Amino acid sequence: MDYDHIVIGAGISGLGAAHFAARAGHPSLVLERSERIGGCIHSHRFARCGDFWTEAGSHTGFNSYGTLLSVLEDLDQMARLTAKDEAPYRLWRNGRLAKVTSALHPLEAAVSLPRLFTTRKTGASVAEYYGRGIGRRNYRDLLGPAFQALICQPADDYPAELLFRRKPRRKDVLRKFTMPTGLSEIPTALAGQADIEVRTGQEVVAIVRDGPGYRVQLADGDELGCHYLTLAAPPNVVTRLLPDDLAAAKAAVGTVGMAEIETLLLAFRTSDLDLPRLAGLISVDDAFYSAVSRDYLADPEYRGFAFHFRPGALAPEARIATACRALGADPAKVVEVAQVANRLPALRKGHQAIVEQLDAELAGGRLAVTGNWFYGVSLEDSLSRSRQEHGRVFGEA
Ligand SMILES: Cc1cc2nc3c(=O)[nH]c(=O)nc-3n(C[C@H](O)[C@H](O)[C@H](O)COP(=O)(O)OP(=O)(O)OC[C@H]3O[C@@H](n4cnc5c(N)ncnc54)[C@H](O)[C@@H]3O)c2cc1C
Known part of the structure; x- marks a missing residue:
């Protein structure tokens, strides 16, 4: 065989899988379709703004991310965890900024809240579970838009049990953190390890069984063999790549949708913005789901924002105008713009049955x-699946 272990996809899931395998004595080759590693972790540097960066995707780690923290300990990166300054989120509704609490219906919340403790989360959609637990109007005006902002896609049909999983917090670690030059430091550190080789610009187009191992076919016609194989790509890619003998799993995974997100990044000179510091915007009724600011790590010269737009809602120029309206900014003052395509799985009620079908055949x-489509979409959800699969395949806990 050419390789002991091949991983397809250099997002946090794939690099995590390579990390666990390499540390257990299985050198790993990671094949990544794009020219950049990290997938949804993407700290974008603005070329005209010195070292200033803004997250185009993932922006926050938490002290409840036990697997991620253990990986950062392995990598000797804990000293780089950087606190995020507190700032408020604002609602963007009817073309105006408002306090998040302005959308709350307190009486309805008080009457409904006890139901949150008696309603079953498992098997319920987000709208069913939270609509009951906090009241229909509170869900419509506040929680629904907030969840949609969080997962950058319509949230009503998302499985309630996969939105937030209770995870123990590590009291010795910052409650929420970033890294000094953005979360992309994490994939970079993972990929830089001795027993991990990462090749970018390598799209895998097919997998075939080869005895107990696998052969991986690349878009450029190359073929590589391996004893162990990890697929760490979105479900639409996995369904294409799964070997034909896993027919039922292939069909089941094929039903998982993908949410496209058109992310717009904007950088301004601090002096050109008359906007109080904010964590981000939750959009109730505009063409974007949410915006996340870089204000949590103040820069003396620049402020940056990532606006996550619904797919196809607006042309690029109109997106800039919409974002500037929400920020109260003059579009002529934008120093730099970048457009990034993000994708997240669009999980639906009953998703667990798809995972069970796949796991049974694997x-x-x-x-x-x-x-990020097994236990939820967070970095921790992604890494915990990688660690669990590592234990199953390599026989280690
Ligand atoms: C806007 C946004 C904000 C977020 N914010 C947070 C946050 O603050 N905190 C948090 O915990 N989580 C957050 N998340 C979620 C989290 O970042 C992602 O779910 C997680 O990073 C996904 O990692 P992954 O490796 O599973 O998938 P991905 O990051 O999607 O990586 C998959 C990789 O596979 C590659 N690939 C696909 N097909 C092939 C192929 N055929 N051959 C080779 N390579 C292939 C892709 O190019 C990609 O690099 C956010 C996500 C988004 C989009």
């Missing part, structure tokens, strides 16, 4: 499948 084999 059992006993050397093929691992990981990603």
Whole structure:
């Protein structure tokens, strides 16, 4: 065989899988389709703004991310955890900024809240569970838009149990953190390890079984063999790549949708913005789901924002105008613009049955499948799946 372990996809799930394998004595080759590693972790540097960066995707780690923290300990990166300054989120509704609490219906919340403790989360959609637990009007005006802002896609049909998973917090670690030059430091540190080789610009187009191992076919016609294989790509790619003998799993994974997100990044000179510091915007009725600011790590010269737009809602120029309106900014004052395509799985009620079908067919084999579509979309959800698959395939806890 050419390689012991090949991983397809250099997002946090794939690099995490390579990390766990490499530390257990299985050198790993990671093949990444794009020219950049990190996937949804993407700290974008604005070329005309010195070192100033803004997160185009993932922006926050928490002290409840036990797997991520253990990986950062392995990498000797804990000293780089950087606190995020507190700032408020604002609602963007009817073309105006408002306090988040302005959308709350307190009486309805008080009457409904006890139901949150008696309503079953498992098997319920977000709208069903939270609509009951906090009241229909509170869900419509506040929680629904907030959840949609969080997962950058319509949230009503999302499985309630996958939105927030209770995870123990580590009291010795900052409650929420970033890194000094953005979260992209994490994939960079993972990929820089001795027993991990990462090749970018390598799209895998097919997988075939080869005895107990696998052969991986690349878009450029190359073919590589391996003893162990980890698929760490979105579900639409996994369904294409799964070997044909996993037919039922292939069909089940094929039903998982993907949400496209058109992310607009804007940088301004601090002096050109007359806007109080803010964490971000929750949009109730505009063409974007949410905006996340870089204000949590103040820069003396610049402020940056990532606006996450609904797919196809607006042309690029109109997106800039919309974002500037929400920020109360003059579009002529934008120093730099970048457009980034983000994608997240669009999970639906009943998703657990798809995972169970896949896991049943993977059992006993050397093929691992990981990603942000098993336990939820967070960095921790992604990494915990990678660690669990590592234990199953390599036989280590
Ligand atoms: C806007 C946004 C904000 C977020 N904010 C947070 C946050 O603050 N905190 C948090 O915990 N989580 C956040 N998340 C979620 C989290 O960042 C992602 O769910 C997680 O990073 C996904 O990692 P992944 O490796 O599973 O998938 P991805 O990051 O999507 O990586 C998959 C990789 O596979 C590659 N690939 C696909 N097909 C192929 C192929 N055929 N061959 C080779 N390579 C292939 C892709 O190019 C990609 O690099 C956010 C996500 C987004 C989009």
